[in-house]
Amino acid sequence: MTDSAKILTDADLLAAFSGGDRSAALELTQRLTPRVMGQAYRMLGNRAEAEDVAQEAMLRLWKIAPEWDPDRAKVTTWLYRVVANLCTDRLRKSGRGVDIDSIEEPADTAPSVAETLQDTARAQALRTALCDLPERQAEAVTLRHLEDRSNPEIAEIMKTNVRTVESLIARGKRSLIARLAGRKAELGYEDDH
Amino acid sequence: MKMTTDNDEKMLNETFAQMRVADPVPSEDLMNRIMLDADMVLAEGATVPQRPKRGLSAMFRDVIGGWPTFSGLAAATVAGVWIGAAQPAALTDLSTGLWGDTIEVPLLESDLFAALEG
Numbered sequence: 091m092t093d094s095a096k097i098l099t100d101a102d103l104l105a106a107f108s109g110g111d112r113s114a115a116l117e118l119t120q121r122l123t124p125r126v127m128g129q130a131y132r133m134l135g136n137r138a139e140a141e142d143v144a145q146e147a148m149l150r151l152w153k154i155a156p157e158w159d160p161d162r163a164k165v166t167t168w169l170y171r172v173v174a175n176l177c178t179d180r181l182r183k184s185g186r187g188v189d190i191d192s193i194e195e196p197a198d199t200a201p202s203v204a205e206t207l208q209d210t211a212r213a214q215a216l217r218t219a220l221c222d223l224p225e226r227q228a229e230a231v232t233l234r235h236l237e238d239r240s241n242p243e244i245a246e247i248m249k250t251n252v253r254t255v256e257s258l259i260a261r262g263k264r265s266l267i268a269r270l271a272g273r274k275a276e277l278g279y280e281d282d283h
Numbered sequence: 284m285k286m287t288t289d290n291d292e293k294m295l296n297e298t299f300a301q302m303r304v305a306d307p308v309p310s311e312d313l314m315n316r317i318m319l320d321a322d323m324v325l326a327e328g329a330t331v332p333q334r335p336k337r338g339l340s341a342m343f344r345d346v347i348g349g350w351p352t353f354s355g356l357a358a359a360t361v362a363g364v365w366i367g368a369a370q371p372a373a374l375t376d377l378s379t380g381l382w383g384d385t386i387e388v389p390l391l392e393s394d395l396f397a398a399l400e401g
Contacts, residue, residue, distance in 0.1 A: 107321070110328065115321035119314055127313070128306035141313045148317045152324040213302045216295075235299040267291040270298075 100165035101158065108155040115152065118165075123148065125166070126173055129237060132217075133177035143176045167247055170237070212277050219269040227262035234259050 098106070098114075100121065106114035126147050130140035150172055151165070158165075220228050229248060233239045234255075239247070244255045270277070 107325075108328075110325060112321065112325060115325070116318060119317050119321070123309045123314060123317060124306070127309045128303075131307050132302075137307050140307070141310065144309065144313060145316050145320065149320045149324075152321050155324075156328070210305070212298045213305050216298045216302060235296075236302060238303075263292075263295060267295055270294070271291070274294075 099160075101160035104151070104155050104158050104165060105160075107152070108158070118151070119148065122151075122166070122169060125237070126169055129170065129173050130177055132232070132236065133174070134180060139180060143173060143180070146176055147172045163246070164243065166239075167243060170233075170239075170247055215270060215273055215277055216266065219266050222269065223262055223265055227258050227265065230255055230258035231262040231266070 098117075100118065103114040103118050103121075107118065123144055127140055127144045130143040130147075131137060134140050134143065147169055151169060154168075220232065223231070226248070230244055233244045233247060234241070241252050241255045241259075245252045248255065
């Protein structure tokens with residue numbers, strides 16, 4: 091991949107793919123799949139299912155490429171909606187919500203087992219607390235702090251304005267802190283701070 | 284709701300960071316599957332040429348049967364205009380045969396009264 095290709099937007103690459111450029115597809119796959127996979131995994135809590143959803147979402151992206159209108163939406167915003175819909179369909183068909191207990195623990199790559207377990211416990215506690223938030227607050231906080239989206243992009247995804255997004259995130263974070271406060275000792279926070 | 288402290292904020296941000304790190308990395312197999320799908324879509328695009336967008340005039344030509352029909356229609360229209368404008372001599376002969384003489388119908392009210400008064 092050349093230096094000039096690195097500064098191409100997702101929409102530019104999609105247009106190049108539509109024109110038959112395979113290297114554009116490779117660049118998009120490397121750029122977008124980790125984010126798509128992460129979102130699906132957080133919603134489904136299962137790696138194999140998250141991979142299936144990621145593959146299906148990317149296939150839909152390839153198919154829509156010839157009709158893509160860059161003025162209508164960002165590629166990442168469109169993909170977020172596709173993944174959310176695919177995950178919601180799977181959850182509905184299987185009659186389950188997000189099953190926190192089914193979320194697999196990450197591979198043991200941290201410096202020590204104790205630290206890994208603590209990190210995992212903290213992440214699990216935060217996932218549980220997120221699930222207890224009102225849906226709009228949970229979505230706004232997730233998009234901002236886990237998906238790393240900008241507030242204007244979150245406003246577009248949630249079909250609202252930036253001020254409402256800021257308010258949802260602020261209220262959501264206050265609720266999360268309150269919910270985690272009672273577990274500080276258990277999660278090892280008091281040793282750190 | 285009670286105010287949050289900087290430590291609380293820091294704790295939350297660290298936990299978000301841990302959750303992001305915990306996201307699974309896409310496997311090599313998944314990346315290959317996604318690229319195979321891209322190749323398939325590219326191949327379909329190569330074998331099934333896209334229909335160009337067509338203008339209204341092209342669609343109209345197709346509906347009426349193409350340029351030959353279009354020129355035939357044009358000729359018929361010109362002929363119709365000529366027939367309407369030309370004096371139909373055959374039709375004049377027919378009306379004279381039916382009524383005997385030419386009938387004059389006054390167009391203005393004053394002409395009608397003048398005719399009645401003799």
